[in-house]
Amino acid sequence: MTFLTHEVGSLAKPEWRVRAGSLQELRKKDLEEAVVWGKKLNLNYQELLKLLKKPKLSPEDITQVKQWSSRYALRLEERAGLAAVYDGEQQRSEMYHYPVSHSSGFVFVGHVRSFDHKFYQKAAVVGQPAFRLPYHLEEFRFAKSMAHKPLKVPITGAYTLADWSYDEYYLRADLPIGTVLGQKARVKARCQFTHDVARELIRPNILALVEAGANWVQIDEPAVTTHPEEVPLFVEAFNLTTRDINCRFSIHICFSDYNNLFPHIHQIENCHEYTLEFANRDSKTLGISANQRPGYQFLTRFKKERVKARLGLGVIDIHTDFIEPPKLVRDRILYGVKILGSPDQIYVTTDCGLRTRTWRIALAKLTNLVAGANLAAGVLKF
Amino acid sequence: MNPELTLHSLFPRSERLVTASRNLDRRRIGKSAYAKILNEEQESLFTFQQRLKCPFLESGYLNWPDRFRPLIESCSGLTSGSLTRFADTNTFYKPPVIWGEIKLDPKKFLTWFGKPDDLPWKITLPSPFHLAIAAQQNNPAGIKLFGELLFQAADCLNRQGVSFVQFNDPVIGSEKPNRLVNKELVAFFTKLKKIADLTTGYYVEMADFNQVAKSVLGLPVDYFGLDLLLTPIARLSKDLKEKRLVLGCVDSRNSLIDEPETILAALNRIFKKLLPSHALITSNTALEFVPATIARQKIEVLALVIKKCKKGGGRDISDPRGR
Numbered sequence: 001m002t003f004l005t006h007e008v009g010s011l012a013k014p015e016w017r018v019r020a021g022s023l024q025e026l027r028k029k030d031l032e033e034a035v036v037w038g039k040k041l042n043l044n045y046q047e048l049l050k051l052l053k054k055p056k057l058s059p060e061d062i063t064q065v066k067q068w069s070s071r072y073a074l075r076l077e078e079r080a081g082l083a084a085v086y087d088g089e090q091q092r093s094e095m096y097h098y099p100v101s102h103s104s105g106f107v108f109v110g111h112v113r114s115f116d117h118k119f120y121q122k123a124a125v126v127g128q129p130a131f132r133l134p135y136h137l138e139e140f141r142f143a144k145s146m147a148h149k150p151l152k153v154p155i156t157g158a159y160t161l162a163d164w165s166y167d168e169y170y171l172r173a174d175l176p177i178g179t180v181l182g183q184k185a186r187v188k189a190r191c192q193f194t195h196d197v198a199r200e201l202i203r204p205n206i207l208a209l210v211e212a213g214a215n216w217v218q219i220d221e222p223a224v225t226t227h228p229e230e231v232p233l234f235v236e237a238f239n240l241t242t243r244d245i246n247c248r249f250s251i252h253i254c255f256s257d258y259n260n261l262f263p264h265i266h267q268i269e270n271c272h273e274y275t276l277e278f279a280n281r282d283s284k285t286l287g288i289s290a291n292q293r294p295g296y297q298f299l300t301r302f303k304k305e306r307v308k309a310r311l312g313l314g315v316i317d318i319h320t321d322f323i324e325p326p327k328l329v330r331d332r333i334l335y336g337v338k339i340l341g342s343p344d345q346i347y348v349t350t351d352c353g354l355r356t357r358t359w360r361i362a363l364a365k366l367t368n369l370v371a372g373a374n375l376a377a378g379v380l381k382f
Numbered sequence: 383m384n385p386e387l388t389l390h391s392l393f394p395r396s397e398r399l400v401t402a403s404r405n406l407d408r409r410r411i412g413k414s415a416y417a418k419i420l421n422e423e424q425e426s427l428f429t430f431q432q433r434l435k436c437p438f439l440e441s442g443y444l445n446w447p448d449r450f451r452p453l454i455e456s457c458s459g460l461t462s463g464s465l466t467r468f469a470d471t472n473t474f475y476k477p478p479v480i481w482g483e484i485k486l487d488p489k490k491f492l493t494w495f496g497k498p499d500d501l502p503w504k505i506t507l508p509s510p511f512h513l514a515i516a517a518q519q520n521n522p523a524g525i526k527l528f529g530e531l532l533f534q535a536a537d538c539l540n541r542q543g544v545s546f547v548q549f550n551d552p553v554i555g556s557e558k559p560n561r562l563v564n565k566e567l568v569a570f571f572t573k574l575k576k577i578a579d580l581t582t583g584y585y586v587e588m589a590d591f592n593q594v595a596k597s598v599l600g601l602p603v604d605y606f607g608l609d610l611l612l613t614p615i616a617r618l619s620k621d622l623k624e625k626r627l628v629l630g631c632v633d634s635r636n637s638l639i640d641e642p643e644t645i646l647a648a649l650n651r652i653f654k655k656l657l658p659s660h661a662l663i664t665s666n667t668a669l670e671f672v673p674a675t676i677a678r679q680k681i682e683v684l685a686l687v688i689k690k691c692k693k694g695g696g697r698d699i700s701d702p703r704g705r
Contacts, residue, residue, distance in 0.1 A: 109637050110397060110673025115465060115474035116447045117403040119395075122673070124637045164472055166637035166672075173641040177631065178615035178648040186611075226470040255467070319464075 002377035003333065003348045004083045005370050006312070008252055008275060009154040009220065010095075010353030011076065011088025011362055016052055017069035021062055026052055037359060041075035066091045067142055074147050076359060080366035084152040084216065089353070091139040095156045095220060096164050097121055102135035103201055104128075109166065124166035125193060129201045134208030141212055152216040152250070153209055158198035158237040159230075163223040167193055194233055198240040210247045218250040218275065225256035231264040239269045248272045250312060254352040255280065258298050262305055275312030277351035279332065280319060286327055288335040296332065299339040311340065314351035315372065316365045321357065323364045329372020334379060343382045348373040384691055385649060385661035386437045387684050388628065390506045390548055390585065390607075391668035392449065393442035394677050399423050420445055424496035430678065434685040437662075438504035438546050441496045448475035449508050449550075449668075450516065453535065456491035459484035466516075469552050469588050471635070471671060477516040484531050488538035497542065504546040505539055507532060509584065510570055511563070515553045522562045529570035540577050547574075548583035548607065548628065552667070554597065555589020564597050571602045583607055585628055587667045592617045609666040615651050627658045630666030631687070632680040637672055639679050645687045646694075663687065 013021075014037070016030040031052060038045025048068045051061060073088030092098040097120070100106045105127040111119040140153055170189035176182040206217055219241065224234045242249050250273040253261075258276060265274075282295025290297065302311060315332040316324055329348070337343045348369060354362040376382075395403065402419040405411040427442045446452055448468070454460045454476070462476035497503065508516075510532050514524035536547045559567065574582055585607025586594055592613060598606060599621045607628035608618075631648065632640040649663070663684050669677035 110675060111400045112394065112673060113473060113670060117407045119400050119404065168636075168638045171636065171638055173638055174644050176647065177644060178610045178613060178651065180614050183612070183614075223472070226467060
């Protein structure tokens with residue numbers, strides 16, 4: 001037996017997929033990349049090459065290219081030895097843009113800056129959010145047909161989608177400013193918006209996935225702890241989304257003050273695992289003392305609060321090319337077990353998606369994640 | 383009641399400049415091509431403010447990576463820390479990290495500013511408290527250190543023609559300064575008075591001004607700034623009476639275009655209650671959180687509010703350029 005290992009979601013998209021997807025000419029090095037990784041991952045890359053070398057790609061060809069990208073990502077994760085896998089979100093554009101552009105009630109209004117020269121397109125809700133088609137269903141069906149391992153499907157959560165959107169529907173322009181009444185009305189509008197996204201958009205998408213055979217869904221909510229006073233709203237949204245659905249649910253939140261989750265997350269109804277980030281804050285020193293593991297001090301609070309759900313312990317930093325040695329991963333896990341008291345409560349994961357790392361780095365990190373988990377299991381005789 | 387219009391803090395880039403910024407990063411265009419587009423956008427922003435009869439011209443900080451980077455990169459003794467979320471937004475910044483004696487290179491610092499041909503020129507900078515919190519130096523020594531840096535910054539800007547520096551503070555609402563820290567803030571603003579012909583403002587962003595009034599009202603600044611979307615007017619302290627105010631009236635965090643009558647109603651209430659000696663109306667925080675077209679529409683709404691104020695008549699307010 002060993003620890004259950006999984007990645008969080010995204011992997012980088014290879015250049016051949018990006019360029020083909022945006023109808024740009026493929027370069028020699030893009031095709032070489034497809035060959036190198038095709039060989040490494042034991043895939044029939046000749047079929048892909050034939051497709052990529054077409055002078056002009058039709059929409060159906062582009063879909064096939066994206067599916068090839070999914071195949072590669074699945075095999076990469078399986079090659080690393082992860083217990084649960086997905087396709088690195090290869091068929092999606094981005095965690096906000098993709099669901100919003102596939103739903104009704106939203107309009108993109110322009111770019112805003114994330115940091116430096118990184119911008120993203122932000123949408124406004126202009127009508128009741130509504131389900132059009134299950135936007136991850138085809139991708140899931142494809143992954144299911146290809147995967148050799150169990151699948152965990154990531155999906156952006158209702159709270160984050162609402163928080164990252166402007167509101168031109170629930171808010172009225174004539175709400176008074178400089179009054180408590182106006183502030184309360186804004187809070188009410190926000191709650192209504194979030195509840196509707198949970199009920200009308202995310203829940204039907206999950207139901208479609210479950211009907212198609214999905215038995216593990218990870219709900220990504222990076223926005224949750226940016227507004228500590230709204231954690232109860234996130235809890236409501238999660239419960240509205242998942243209530244009475246027969247499926248394993250994880251919640252992924254990263255780069256946050258997790259203390260803000262308490263006491264409210266005790267009201268969460270149906271969460272199997274909290275996938276949280278720690279490696280980003282940790283030292284690279286080996287050892288299982290508190291001084292050696294500064295990034296994992298939140299575990300004391302997690303233990304104290306007697307959270308029943310499992311903890312997806314982030315042991316891989318997704319922000320750097322540093323390849324965590326298996327022994328470092330081992331010690332991070334052993335420290336987690338030391339604090340939580342049992343290995344049964346721990347799954348072993350990356351801090352977040354690996355889309356900012358090359359595949360070479362991602363594979364090395366994931367391979368060592370698995371190796372480290374096995375080392376820890378060996379020490380614990382787990 | 384004749385308020386006037388001002389911008390403050392980071393203004394969003396147009397889609398054209400966004401594309402150019404991305405292309406620069408991806409090496410699809412060179413630095414000079416990017417600079418040309420940036421300069422054109424800078425001029426456009428100055429022209430926009432002139433058309434709307436803003437009494438001060440703000441630079442918009444169109445090429446700033448975040449609120450701190452120009453200061454950090456113009457200083458020895460400071461380096462950038464890891465990417466950090468800005469307040470409760472989806473925008474990130476790199477905080478200052480102190481590694482040595484802090485000294486500003488004024489020449490380098492000034493390259494970050496687009497200068498208007500026309501004056502008066504107003505600049506927004508982070509407050510020393512914001513810098514200190516970001517650098518995890520929330521103590522009197524930290525405030526003093528960043529106060530000295532900001533004094534150098536304000537001084538070199540003033541020599542270039544800046545006559546108004548507004549210090550924005552989005553953290554004072556959550557990180558209440560203690561008595562000793564406040565003492566250093568008072569000392570900082572007192573020292574700024576040594577710079578001749580410099581008007582100063584302290585703008586409380588992202589917080590209810592009433593919660594921090596005690597700390598802020600003791601600061602020797604010329605203007606007090608408050609976010610009306612978060613500040614109930616009914617609770618405003620009488621200590622604000624007859625002061626000069628910067629009033630955040632439009633929502634920088636949402637694309638919905640604000641209703642002029644709603645803003646007018648709020649301004650009427652404030653002016654009746656506080657009888658400010660002058661008022662500048664603006665966005666409640668940096669407009670960088672909305673796309674550029676939306677930002678301009680929101681500022682146009684404020685210009686319309688000012689027109690309505692003038693039609694409605696009321697008290698004349700003294701010229702802000704006299705101290």
